[in-house]
Amino acid sequence: MRHLLRKLGFYLVALWAALTVNFFVPRLMPGDPVEILLSKLGQHGPVTPEMRASVEALLGTNSGESLWSQYVDYLGNLARGDLGTSVVFYPASVGSIIEQTLPWTIGLIGLATIISFLAGVGLGTVAGWKRGSWLDNLIPVTTMFQSVPYFWLALILLFAFGSIWPLFPLNGGYDVYNVTPGWNGPFLGSVLYYGALPAITIVLSSVGGWMLGMRNMMVSTLSEDYMVTAEAKGLRPGRIMRRYAARNAVLPSVSGFAISLGFVVAGSIVTEAVFSYPGIGSALLQSVGGNDYALMQGIFLVITLSVLGANLLVDLLYSVIDPRTRARA
Numbered sequence: 001m002r003h004l005l006r007k008l009g010f011y012l013v014a015l016w017a018a019l020t021v022n023f024f025v026p027r028l029m030p031g032d033p034v035e036i037l038l039s040k041l042g043q044h045g046p047v048t049p050e051m052r053a054s055v056e057a058l059l060g061t062n063s064g065e066s067l068w069s070q071y072v073d074y075l076g077n078l079a080r081g082d083l084g085t086s087v088v089f090y091p092a093s094v095g096s097i098i099e100q101t102l103p104w105t106i107g108l109i110g111l112a113t114i115i116s117f118l119a120g121v122g123l124g125t126v127a128g129w130k131r132g133s134w135l136d137n138l139i140p141v142t143t144m145f146q147s148v149p150y151f152w153l154a155l156i157l158l159f160a161f162g163s164i165w166p167l168f169p170l171n172g173g174y175d176v177y178n179v180t181p182g183w184n185g186p187f188l189g190s191v192l193y194y195g196a197l198p199a200i201t202i203v204l205s206s207v208g209g210w211m212l213g214m215r216n217m218m219v220s221t222l223s224e225d226y227m228v229t230a231e232a233k234g235l236r237p238g239r240i241m242r243r244y245a246a247r248n249a250v251l252p253s254v255s256g257f258a259i260s261l262g263f264v265v266a267g268s269i270v271t272e273a274v275f276s277y278p279g280i281g282s283a284l285l286q287s288v289g290g291n292d293y294a295l296m297q298g299i300f301l302v303i304t305l306s307v308l309g310a311n312l313l314v315d316l317l318y319s320v321i322d323p324r325t326r327a328r329a
Contacts, residue, residue, distance in 0.1 A: 084294030120210025128218025
């Protein structure tokens, strides 16, 4: 219990520090979201001083208040679950925008990350167990895809399978003309079809790293004394590979996987920009372009919570995977 409380205390301090940075960094950027929103409102009529004061209060950037007062108001609004109002998507709230875009990102990037991890670890286990096989010789090919800049690989696949051989759509999250959003077969099938090429791009660019890392850890683990003991006891090769070699070799990959899951939201920006995917990464790009403090802070908050949550989860699960850490704790 003391170990758990110490971990939770550390992550609470890290969360407070991230929220503080999240508040001040957007305000150091050039531009004024109040002026941007007033320019939009000015297209429909004159802007009065009262209207300016109302917009400043709405966006939490009251020029008559100090940064400290704004910071306290910001923390108070977060405690109430109020993330503010978006400038770019005015008058929509930040919470509603995140609610609409986050499932797209989690569904695409999260699922592709899990697939690449499982495939890379599985293939790396076999490649390390059977060194010199055709699978082991395939690793340089998979790592080549990882060395190619991600946006360049995405553009190549988009050009090849979206234009030359039009197997997949060029952009979007689903067929907006022929299907109705909802939990129905045509919509879900359209989502899978439109997300197939972005997911393939993510898997190709990341599976090589998981495979190479797992393969090298398997080779290192196979030289340990307990592996020789397991073979001397006459255990089946399959059991030795899974229970003795792979279980210990996978530990560093589990830590990396937790970090990758935490950065699912942040890693979606390039993907969604190339494929015009309607996820939270696209919303973040628009918020930066429009100096939308509230939306930027809301999305950064989601990224912070996902990263901290994933790291906390792996800290707690590590003691289950590796009993040696539980003994030290």
